[in-house]
Structures are given as C-alpha cells and as structure tokens.
Amino acid sequence: MSLRWPSGAPAALADGACAAFPLRGHRTGPVPFAGRADDRRPAGRVEAAMGWRLCMALLVLPACDGVPGPAGPAPMRAGVRAPFDTVGYAHTAEAVETVVAAAREAEGERLAPPGGAPWVAVIAPHDDWVYAARVMVHAFTDLRAGHVVLVGVAHHARDFPESEGRLVFDSFDAWHGPYGAVPISPLRQDLLAALPPQDVLVSDAMHAGEHSLEGLVPFLQHGRRDVSIVPILVPFAEFDRLAALAERVGEALAEATERRHLAPGVDVAILISSDAVHYGDEGWGGRAFADFGVDGAAYDAAVARDLALIENHLAGPVELERLQAFSTSVLAEDVHEYRIPWCGRFSIPFGLALVLAFALARGLPVPAGTLLRYGTTLDPGRTDWPVPGLGATAPASLHHWVGFASIGYR
Numbered sequence: 001m002s003l004r005w006p007s008g009a010p011a012a013l014a015d016g017a018c019a020a021f022p023l024r025g026h027r028t029g030p031v032p033f034a035g036r037a038d039d040r041r042p043a044g045r046v047e048a049a050m051g052w053r054l055c056m057a058l059l060v061l062p063a064c065d066g067v068p069g070p071a072g073p074a075p076m077r078a079g080v081r082a083p084f085d086t087v088g089y090a091h092t093a094e095a096v097e098t099v100v101a102a103a104r105e106a107e108g109e110r111l112a113p114p115g116g117a118p119w120v121a122v123i124a125p126h127d128d129w130v131y132a133a134r135v136m137v138h139a140f141t142d143l144r145a146g147h148v149v150l151v152g153v154a155h156h157a158r159d160f161p162e163s164e165g166r167l168v169f170d171s172f173d174a175w176h177g178p179y180g181a182v183p184i185s186p187l188r189q190d191l192l193a194a195l196p197p198q199d200v201l202v203s204d205a206m207h208a209g210e211h212s213l214e215g216l217v218p219f220l221q222h223g224r225r226d227v228s229i230v231p232i233l234v235p236f237a238e239f240d241r242l243a244a245l246a247e248r249v250g251e252a253l254a255e256a257t258e259r260r261h262l263a264p265g266v267d268v269a270i271l272i273s274s275d276a277v278h279y280g281d282e283g284w285g286g287r288a289f290a291d292f293g294v295d296g297a298a299y300d301a302a303v304a305r306d307l308a309l310i311e312n313h314l315a316g317p318v319e320l321e322r323l324q325a326f327s328t329s330v331l332a333e334d335v336h337e338y339r340i341p342w343c344g345r346f347s348i349p350f351g352l353a354l355v356l357a358f359a360l361a362r363g364l365p366v367p368a369g370t371l372l373r374y375g376t377t378l379d380p381g382r383t384d385w386p387v388p389g390l391g392a393t394a395p396a397s398l399h400h401w402v403g404f405a406s407i408g409y410r
Contacts, residue, residue, distance in 0.1 A: 079204070081175040085211045088128035088393050089218065093178040095387040096218045102385050103133040110373065111138060117410050118144045118265035120367050121355040123272045123314070123348060125404030126153070126215045128392050130384055131377040132275075132404050138372035139406035140219045145269035147185040147262060148220055149230045149253065151351035152273045153212040153343050157235035158336075163201050165241050167249070168233035170207040175214070175229065177221040185228035187268070190256035191249060199245055207231060212273045212343075220271070234350045236335055239327055242350045243320070250357025257362070264362055265410070272351035274344020276306045276374075276403035283400040289341045294398050303376065305340070306403045310371055314348065314407055317368045318356045323349045355409060367409040376403045 083091045090096055104111055124139035125132040157163055169192060174181035192200060207213075213231050220227050237245070253268075262268045279302050281288040292298035313326035327349050330340045338345065352369075359367050377396035384391075394400065 079172050080181050081170065081172045081204070081208060081214075083176050084209060084214055085393075086389070087391050088130075088211070089215045090129065090387050090390050091176060091178055091218065095390065096178045096222050098387050099129055099133050099385045099390070100137060100219065100222055102383075103137045106134055106380075106383060107137060107373075112141055112372070114141045116142045118142050119269055119408045119410060120265040120359065120364075121270040121272065121351070121409040123274055123344070123351070123369075123405065123407040124216055124219075125275045125406070126212045126273045127275050127377065127402055127404055128394075129215070129390060130382050130392050131396065131402070132375070133385070134380050134383065135373045135375040135404050135406050136216075136219060139271075139408065140223050142408065143220070143269055143271065144224060145265060145267055146224060146226060147187055147228055147230070147257075147268040149185075149187070149268070149270045149354075150213045150216065150232060150273065151270060151347050151354065152210065152231065152233045153347050154206065154210060154233040154235040155212065155343070156206065156209055157233075160201075160203065160206050160235070163203065163206065163233075163235040165237040166201040166235065167195075167199060167245055168201045168203050168206050168235060170204050170231055171202050172204060172207070175217055175231070178218045179221050179225050182217055182221055183228045185230050186260075187253065187256055188230040190260075191230065191252050194252035194255070195248060199248065206233060212347075216271060216273060234346045237346065238335060239324065239349075242346065243353060246350050246353035247357045250354050251361050253354075253358050254361030264359065264364060270351060270355050270358070272344070272347055274342065274348050274404075276309075276342055276344075276405055277302055278341040278343065278402050280398070280400040282397075283394060289338070290399075296398070299378065299398055299401070303374075303403065306405070307371075307374060309340070309342075310374070310405055310407065314352070315369045315371050317366050318352050318359075318409065319366075320353065320356070323352055352409075369407045369409045372406040372408055374403065374405045377401045 083089070090099060119142050122139040122143055124136055129136070154160075154163065154168060169188065172184065174183045176182070210233060212233075217229065220229070234242070257264070257268050277289075278284065279289055281290040281294055290298065292301040309326060309329060313322045313329070327345065330338065330342045330345045332339045342348070355367055359365070378398070378401050382392060382396060
C-alpha cells in the first residue's frame with residue numbers, strides 16, 4: 001500500500017519537543033527557569049547543561065542510549081522503566097483509583113458512559129493530573145485494547161541531536177505501573193525488525209527523562225490490567241520524513257497485527273500524547289507566547305483558536321491534507337520553532353498519519369475523530385485530588401496557562 005501525501009508538502013513537520021519553551025516545572029515542583037529560550041531545565045538543577053544527560057544515562061543503566069535500530073530485531077536489555085515525574089502524576093494503585101474516580105465524578109454528565117465502539121486511536125493530554133485529569137478520563141472510556149502503541153512528545157530532543165528524523169524506541173522490558181509492571185508488547189520487536197536502521201534510535205535515557213507518556217500509562221493500566229505497550233517518541237523531523245515514517249510503521253503494524261490475529265480497536269490501539277497551546281508572557285524561559293495579550297479577552301481568543309485548530313484539522317476524517325494544514329498552522333518555517341506552541345506539533349501529525357496508514361493497510365474505513373473534551377489549566381482549572389504528594393509543577397494564571405484536549409478516533 002502506498003499513501004498519497006499532499007503534493008508540495010512543506011518541510012515543516014517534525015515531532016520532538018515543546019523545545020521552544022521550558023518543561024513545566026521539570027516534574028519536581030515549581031522552580032525558576034534560566035538559560036536559552038529552548039532550555040527546558042530549571043536553573044540550579046543537577047541536570048543543567050551537560051550534566052543532565054549524564055545524570056539520565058546513569059539513572060537508567062543498563063541502557064541503549066543512542067543505538068540506532070538494526071535491520072533485524074534490536075537487542076533488548078532487561079529492566080523496568082522507573083517513574084520520572086513524582087509530582088504531576090501518581091504511581092500507586094490507591095492514588096490512581098482516587099484520581100480516576102474523582103475526575104469521573106467531577107465530569108458528571110459530560111463523560112460519555114463506556115460501552116461504545118472501541119477507539120482505534122485517541123489523543124490525550126499529559127499535563128499535571130491536578131489540571132488535566134478531568135479531560136484525560138474522556139480519552140480512556142472506550143480505549144480497551146490490550147496492545148497500545150504510545151506516540152509521545154520528545155521534550156528534550158535538542159539534547160539528543162542524533163534523534164532528529166528518527167523514531168525513538170526504548171529497550172526496557174516493562175514500565176512501572178500502579179498495579180504492577182506494564183510489559184512491552186511483542187509488537188515493538190515486530191516494528192523494529194521491519195523498520196530500516198535509519199528510521200530508528202533506541203534510547204533508554206531519552207525515554208527515562210521524558211514525561212509525555214508516563215502520565216498516560218497509569219490510566220491505561222487502570223482500564224485494563226493486562227495492557228502492554230510500545231512506547232515511541234517522535235523528535236524533530238521534516239514533514240516528508242514523518243510522512244514516510246508513518247507509512248512504513250503503519251504497514252509494519254498492520255502486517256504484525258494481522259499475523260498475530262489482533263483486531264484494530266479491540267486488541268490494538270494508538271494513543272497519542274499532546275497538550276494544546278502553551279500561552280502567556282511569564283514562565284516560558286524568557287519568551288512570550290501571548291499573541292492576543294494576557295487579559296480575559298485574550299484567553300478567550302486563544303481558546304477559540306485552539307478549538308478551531310481541532311475542528312478544522314483534527315476532528316472528522318483523518319486526512320493527510322488536514323494534517324499538513326495543522327502542521328503549517330503550528331510550526332514556524334524552521335521546524336525547531338513554533339508558530340503556535342502546541343507541544344504535540346509532531347506527535348499529532350505523525351500519530352494520526354500512522355493511524356491512517358494502519359487503517360488503510362488493514363482494509364478499514366478512514367477513521368474519524370470526535371472532540372470529547374477541551375480544557376485548560378484555568379478552566380476547569382486546578383483540582384487538588386486527595387492524594388498525598390500529587391501537585392502542580394507550574395502555576396496557572398492569565399500569564400501562564402496550558403490547553404489540552406481528548407479526541408477519540410473510530
């Protein structure tokens with residue numbers, strides 16, 4: 001199967017990072033930021049500058065940092081990926097039960113009852129649970145597959161220049177989960193065996209220091225205790241490069257799931273991690289992302305722009321032209337910079353192109369997306385769930401706020 005990518009597609013898409021602005025609190029609580037505009041680490045942290053990467057490599061030993069994927073199956077090393085963010089997310093069964101139940105109750109009639117057709121794919125946010133859990137629960141209501149391909153943002157892609165233009169896999173045997181270790185699906189090895197070496201980087205250090213997927217894993221395991229995962233990070237790349245990657249991964253996933261008798265939606269699904277706009281004139285590493293100003297009217301305008309991006313490009317049928325238009329909207333001419341700072345500016349287009357390629361290769365109708373819930377760190381705002389230690393890694397105000405959405409695809 002060959003996908004027809006839009007003619008004249010701009011070299012303007014790639015997923016890697018919210019690298020144009022600092023990571024919200026770097027998962028250890030609110031601290032001031034310093035350094036260049038795209039340096040996402042707080043001032044005074046051990047990880048600052050060159051020491052950060054060494055620290056992460058030591059944290060995850062043994063690791064396969066920087067090892068390109070071979071033409072055949074990649075050599076995998078034993079180990080369970082440990083939690084990285086111990087402030088924004090909870091990592092025990094009791095805490096997850098509390099947050100999910102309370103978020104569902106808070107959403108009330110907004111939350112559709114379970115039992116609909118299973119999602120083939122979803123987009124879900126990864127912001128702190130005190131802000132995002134009420135939006136997140138919508139994404140997981142009908143996400144019931146036992147094998148889930150996780151497509152994540154690589155916030156620290158600038159620190160791993162060798163990752164550009166590649167998909168980043170890990171070599172862990174499992175990830176920490178609140179109900180026990182979450183195993184890696186055998187589909188990971190199937191994909192690594194099918195992809196050419198230049199498409200892949202295996203880096204445990206990059207995965208160990210990234211939070212965009214680990215906040216989703218507890219929700220997955222809460223819904224299905226035997227879930228297994230294939231974590232993938234998508235760093236910087238040009239649009240045509242991501243298009244080619246999505247097509248190859250989609251075809252490989254289709255072949256592997258057919259051979260293993262896994263049905264889309266029922267047995268295998270794709271979960272794409274992304275927050276929406278990061279807005280304001282404070283706390284973004286010395287940069288301002290406040291196109292409309294920072295008053296109430298500006299907030300309304302920025303939210304309206306987010307909703308228009310979703311309606312025009314992400315809801316409805318998955319089409320390559322619409323994904324290209326989304327990418328053009330949020331990316332600057334230089335793919336390392338933003339036009340509109342959505343951290344999923346690469347994970348979303350790659351992930352949805354993967355969904356389309358997978359569906360077509362399996363002979364399925366083109367999936368269509370439904371906006372399940374949109375929110376921001378101001379509305380519904382912060383909810384302090386009764387979980388000791390769970391908190392926020394950044395403040396929320398008209399000068400610093402984040403949007404997020406849950407979108408389901410069938």
